[in-house]
Amino acid sequence: MKSHTEYLTLNLPARxxxxxxxxxxxxxxxxxxxxxxxxxxxxxxxxxSLFINDNETGLHEDYKKWLEGLAPFDASPQRYQHNRTGxxxxxxxxxxxxxxxxxxxxITRGKLDFGPWEQIFYGEFDGRRSKRVLIKVIGE
Amino acid sequence: MKSHTEYLTLNLPARxxxxxxxxxxxxxxxxxxxxxxxxxxxxxxxxxSLFINDNETGLHEDYKKWLEGLAPFDASPQRYQHNRTGxxxxxxxxxxxxxxxxxxxxITRGKLDFGPWEQIFYGEFDGRRSKRVLIKVIGE
Amino acid sequence: MKSHTEYLTLNLPARxxxxxxxxxxxxxxxxxxxxxxxxxxxxxxxxxSLFINDNETGLHEDYKKWLEGLAPFDASPQRYQHNRTGxxxxxxxxxxxxxxxxxxxxITRGKLDFGPWEQIFYGEFDGRRSKRVLIKVIGE
Numbered sequence: 124m125k126s127h128t129e130y131l132t133l134n135l136p137a138r139x140x141x142x143x144x145x146x147x148x149x150x151x152x153x154x155x156x157x158x159x160x161x162x163x164x165x166x167x168x169x170x171x172s173l174f175i176n177d178n179e180t181g182l183h184e185d186y187k188k189w190l191e192g193l194a195p196f197d198a199s200p201q202r203y204q205h206n207r208t209g210x211x212x213x214x215x216x217x218x219x220x221x222x223x224x225x226x227x228x229x230i231t232r233g234k235l236d237f238g239p240w241e242q243i244f245y246g247e248f249d250g251r252r253s254k255r256v257l258i259k260v261i262g263e
Numbered sequence: 264m265k266s267h268t269e270y271l272t273l274n275l276p277a278r279x280x281x282x283x284x285x286x287x288x289x290x291x292x293x294x295x296x297x298x299x300x301x302x303x304x305x306x307x308x309x310x311x312s313l314f315i316n317d318n319e320t321g322l323h324e325d326y327k328k329w330l331e332g333l334a335p336f337d338a339s340p341q342r343y344q345h346n347r348t349g350x351x352x353x354x355x356x357x358x359x360x361x362x363x364x365x366x367x368x369x370i371t372r373g374k375l376d377f378g379p380w381e382q383i384f385y386g387e388f389d390g391r392r393s394k395r396v397l398i399k400v401i402g403e
Numbered sequence: 404m405k406s407h408t409e410y411l412t413l414n415l416p417a418r419x420x421x422x423x424x425x426x427x428x429x430x431x432x433x434x435x436x437x438x439x440x441x442x443x444x445x446x447x448x449x450x451x452s453l454f455i456n457d458n459e460t461g462l463h464e465d466y467k468k469w470l471e472g473l474a475p476f477d478a479s480p481q482r483y484q485h486n487r488t489g490x491x492x493x494x495x496x497x498x499x500x501x502x503x504x505x506x507x508x509x510i511t512r513g514k515l516d517f518g519p520w521e522q523i524f525y526g527e528f529d530g531r532r533s534k535r536v537l538i539k540v541i542g543e
Binding site: 124126128161163165166167168169193194203204205206207208213216217219220221223224225227255257259261 | 404439440441454455456457459461462464465466469473501502503506507508509511516517518519520521541542543
Binding site: 124159160161174175176177179181182184185186189193221222223226227228229231236237238239240241261262263 | 264266268301303305306307308309333334343344345346347348353356357359360361363364365367395397399401
């Protein structure tokens with residue numbers, strides 16, 4: 124069994140933003156030499172997501188508006204108890220649960236085994252801090 | 264390490280529908296010959312989900328109503344920017360995020376290591392097109 | 404390839420509750436002897452979740468309130484068809500979809516490869532029954 128580990132450092136200043144990291148994942152799979160196996164890609168921070176969806180900026184704006192409706196930003200300590208700890212990002216912990224922490228993708232004949240529109244995105248829900256993403260490849 | 268790859272083609276005409284594919288996954292595990300390992304099963308399309316829950320039609324109707332409340336279908340370009348691109352399915356991209364893209368299931372002694380009620384479902388949120396599901400088995 | 408399987412039995416009486424099981428997962432990884440690989444940890448029941456987030460009780464209270472808003476408990480058979488089957492927990496099947504069934508974590512140099520705040524939680528949305536969690540480790 125082969126394995127390969129990589130860490131990306133990302134810094135998205137906006138409170139909510141999405142970044143396409145599909146090429147970074149493809150590169151990690153190439154470097155791993157794995158032909159058949161699995162790739163795990165996850166946020167190492169708990170106010171960020173990894174998800175697979177469409178590379179369409181209109182949809183990304185729709186996601187932001189929709190997530191803001193489901194879990195509104197509110198820095199005050201009234202709505203969210205978490206924000207009594209000096210934090211202001213309780214909403215980001217919720218948005219991340221909706222969008223997910225990780226993606227697991229099959230590797231077939233040396234490539235990410237994707238449907239026609241699948242792209243991997245990092246989702247930032249808090250901003251202001253540099254964050255890390257883990258890519259782990261295992262297989263043969 | 265052994266690996267096995269299978270693709271299912273599904274065609275659910277209704278805009279929102281669920282299909283139990285547990286037996287297809289069990290068959291893929293049998294064919295793989297893997298006794299200890301992992302099975303990944305994912306939608307290859309971005310308006311569809313794979314999820315594990317109860318095989319109970321009342322609950323499935325509840326899911327449909329609930330998802331429609333959280334992310335209502337609206338073909339007009341006013342509510343969703345994505346629908347200014349000629350698409351009408353922005354809501355389906357949201358429903359899919361709630362229900363998830365993929366499931367990862369343990370294989371123990373040659374079988375999917377399931378609790379008493381776990382069943383694997385394909386969730387269609389867009390309809391009208393034939394779509395593919397990937398099953399990847401790795402292990403030994 | 405090495406593999407290791409463990410089952411935890413949990414009994415959280417409250418209808419909604421979270422339990423930190425990070426140490427149980429770390430112990431399973433140690434026992435497995437795996438240095439590079441993946442750990443899958445999933446609920447074996449369909450009204451429970453495994454998720455990774457912050458070990459902060461204020462946030463957990465926020466999650467409970469937020470989930471109750473998105474999928475309210477209602478034992479009556481009017482709101483949820485599932486509750487016409489003699490069950491009263493349709494809401495728990497929805498809360499579990501928001502929070503997720505499983506987590507997949509990389510193992511690097513013999514340890515769960517975690518960011519600074521990542522902790523693994525079992526989420527109970529139904530209570531009253533003893534439930535099981537599966538930990539599967541594969542790698543080398």
